[in-house]
Amino acid sequence: ILADINTVVNSYTIGGLRALSALGAAGGGASSGLPDRAKDLAAQADRVTHAINTLVTLTRGGGGGGGGGGEGSPAALYADGYDVRKSEPLPHSSWHAQVFPAAFGLVPESRWQTTLDFMRKKGMVGSVYAAFWALRAAYNMDSDHGVLALQLMTSCSENSWCHMLNVGATTVMEAWTRKEKPNLSWSHPWASAPASAVVWGLFGIEATSPAFETFTCKPQPGNLTSASITVPTLRGAIAASFAVAPNASRFALALDLPAGTMATVCLPKLGLAGLDLLVDGAQRRGYGMRDYVCLSGVGSGSTPREIVRGVGK
Numbered sequence: 001i002l003a004d005i006n007t008v009v010n011s012y013t014i015g016g017l018r019a020l021s022a023l024g025a026a027g028g029g030a031s032s033g034l035p036d037r038a039k040d041l042a043a044q045a046d047r048v049t050h051a052i053n054t055l056v057t058l059t060r061g062g063g064g065g066g067g068g069g070g071e072g073s074p075a076a077l078y079a080d081g082y083d084v085r086k087s088e089p090l091p092h093s094s095w096h097a098q099v100f101p102a103a104f105g106l107v108p109e110s111r112w113q114t115t116l117d118f119m120r121k122k123g124m125v126g127s128v129y130a131a132f133w134a135l136r137a138a139y140n141m142d143s144d145h146g147v148l149a150l151q152l153m154t155s156c157s158e159n160s161w162c163h164m165l166n167v168g169a170t171t172v173m174e175a176w177t178r179k180e181k182p183n184l185s186w187s188h189p190w191a192s193a194p195a196s197a198v199v200w201g202l203f204g205i206e207a208t209s210p211a212f213e214t215f216t217c218k219p220q221p222g223n224l225t226s227a228s229i230t231v232p233t234l235r236g237a238i239a240a241s242f243a244v245a246p247n248a249s250r251f252a253l254a255l256d257l258p259a260g261t262m263a264t265v266c267l268p269k270l271g272l273a274g275l276d277l278l279v280d281g282a283q284r285r286g287y288g289m290r291d292y293v294c295l296s297g298v299g300s301g302s303t304p305r306e307i308v309r310g311v312g313k
Helices: 007-026 034-055 095-103 109-122 128-140 147-154 161-166 193-202
Strands: 081-083 205-207 214-217 226-231 238-244 250-256 262-268 276-279 282-285 287-289 292-299 305-310
Touching: 007 034, 007 095, 095 109, 095 128, 109 128, 109 147, 128 147, 128 193, 147 193, 193 205, 193 226, 214 238, 250 262, 262 305, 276 292, 292 305
Parallel strands: 214 262
Antiparallel strands: 205 214, 226 238, 238 250, 250 305, 262 292, 276 282, 276 305, 287 292
């Protein structure tokens, strides 16, 4: 639904402002004026985020109104937009109006569960392009440890990559079905969202400085008990694998880092007290980040590093 103020458009705006702010902060010294401009852009993004989270929310979604939800209300969903003439949000909450704010990091943590539940109920109702943002949204709200994202990637519903395989595709298609787009391409990279989501989502491998000199590794396994991956970078390959013990009593990550790189590793807390991890058998004190225990400064070695949360073998 189009309106004077549109939730999806403003989500992109906030994402663009934050990206420009990051570029400005990295682009030059104080004499260039870029750091000050970066602060202004970040402040502008914060103001728009606050406006969206306070004005364009409803206490229930899927049509029919419900009144303002408020920034911290756990039951709130985003309205599709804001009617300036009536000074109120539109009385409808679409799938897109939840996915794009979540993908760009707008959703307060108090509202993650409501948003995840909404996305789970709707399934993959967006296009192959929007699917990239749906996976980004699901992994950003990391309280479910990647369960929804893995469900979306492995579903065999009509709007799924499994369905593409079932109709004979050997590479990803331009649209989910011929019914949706009769003249679709059978080799269209904008439909390849899982290829990148497995890297930055399921394994949580993302660069935090140029050329992966530093990076994060925060696996969100969903219901997987094991997985492995090799990620090429300019500094060499990052090889990672994890194994989850029965009843999620132990999470073991093997991480082979390129020489001269440094990782911040985050593993699920597993419901255990304390913030300790074992690194190559030695106990290390980490720090908490929501439902994860993180450890910075994990460097490369002659063999893969083993980082473990939990007990037993």
